[in-house]
Amino acid sequence: MRPQPKTTAQFVWGVTNRPELGEMFGGFYTEFLGKRILIDCGTVTGAKDLVQRLKSILGDKSLDFVFLTHIHLDHSGGLSAIFKAWPQAKAVVHEDAIRHLIYPAKLWRSTKRVMGEMAAVYGEPRSVDDERLIPHTAFSHPGIQVIETPGHAAHHLSYRLGLTLFCGEAVGCPYAWGANFHSRPATPPLYYPELTFHSLNLLLKEPAKEAYFAHTHERGPLMETILAYRRQLTFWDQFLFPKWSEMTPETDKKAYISQLTDELFEIDPELKPLLSLESQPLETEKYFMRNSVLGFFTHYDTRKAEEEGQKPPNFRV
Numbered sequence: 001m002r003p004q005p006k007t008t009a010q011f012v013w014g015v016t017n018r019p020e021l022g023e024m025f026g027g028f029y030t031e032f033l034g035k036r037i038l039i040d041c042g043t044v045t046g047a048k049d050l051v052q053r054l055k056s057i058l059g060d061k062s063l064d065f066v067f068l069t070h071i072h073l074d075h076s077g078g079l080s081a082i083f084k085a086w087p088q089a090k091a092v093v094h095e096d097a098i099r100h101l102i103y104p105a106k107l108w109r110s111t112k113r114v115m116g117e118m119a120a121v122y123g124e125p126r127s128v129d130d131e132r133l134i135p136h137t138a139f140s141h142p143g144i145q146v147i148e149t150p151g152h153a154a155h156h157l158s159y160r161l162g163l164t165l166f167c168g169e170a171v172g173c174p175y176a177w178g179a180n181f182h183s184r185p186a187t188p189p190l191y192y193p194e195l196t197f198h199s200l201n202l203l204l205k206e207p208a209k210e211a212y213f214a215h216t217h218e219r220g221p222l223m224e225t226i227l228a229y230r231r232q233l234t235f236w237d238q239f240l241f242p243k244w245s246e247m248t249p250e251t252d253k254k255a256y257i258s259q260l261t262d263e264l265f266e267i268d269p270e271l272k273p274l275l276s277l278e279s280q281p282l283e284t285e286k287y288f289m290r291n292s293v294l295g296f297f298t299h300y301d302t303r304k305a306e307e308e309g310q311k312p313p314n315f316r317v
Helices: 047-058 079-085 098-102 105-122 193-204 222-245 253-267 272-276 279-307
Strands: 010-013 026-032 035-039 065-067 090-093 133-135 144-148 157-161 164-166 175-177 180-182 210-212 219-221
Touching: 010 047, 026 047, 047 079, 079 090, 090 098, 098 105, 098 133, 105 279, 144 193, 180 222, 193 222, 210 222, 219 222, 222 253, 222 279, 253 272, 253 279, 272 279
Parallel strands: 035 065, 065 090, 090 133, 164 210
Antiparallel strands: 010 026, 026 035, 144 157, 157 164, 175 180, 210 219
């Protein structure tokens, strides 16, 4: 068997209409067996800047593929601008998500409902040409594996190029702090815990030893990161479910979730290093963690509704 190559990638970001968010949104550029590939492509509002940065890397070379891990607009929003800049490029996307890129109105409504004020940072998506979208089940290339990893999103994919994995937010949003990687949950509404853990267990069987993670520039250890994330999700569930059970109709849900998020930053050792951040970046971290807590709550709400034979809340795209 031919030895599998180890792939390196460069994070390419786009400055959004909130420049203080810095290098948060973008994708990984890599070259693999003669193909030039971008894994995820950031937001609509950061697309112009991302395209310019990618052009400075590519020069007069073409871009062959965009691999979308999922279609949340901080990962797929730049696709229309990418297609305009490189007319020959095509995108690999989950077959069930293609319709939302061709007709993005429902995706935009869902984004505004779930993300609130952050939706304006992502930007309203533009329709893309269906002929440039490749269903993940129809894509085949030597040395590249497309892996279904639902959980963070029902349509989530991971990609293994040789012995390097690009796993989007299937393993949450780990971050490098000093010499260590720490976990941040990525469990927005609607969180699918059973699917998440199934995907994590599937990725543990992968031959890749290292991976690139969404919103994190550094390549990190795959197994250790997965195991840390499983422990963290279990810890959050054990903490949050009793708190959710104590809610009454009079509970101010928004304030309650904010309070619980503050508590998690104090008691979760994976999050605690972030408390040393300046106030603005710390508030950004807390914003996303509040959304992750809401994901747990919507999971509990959905489970309760299903147990009682009621219609669950609709947070799906």
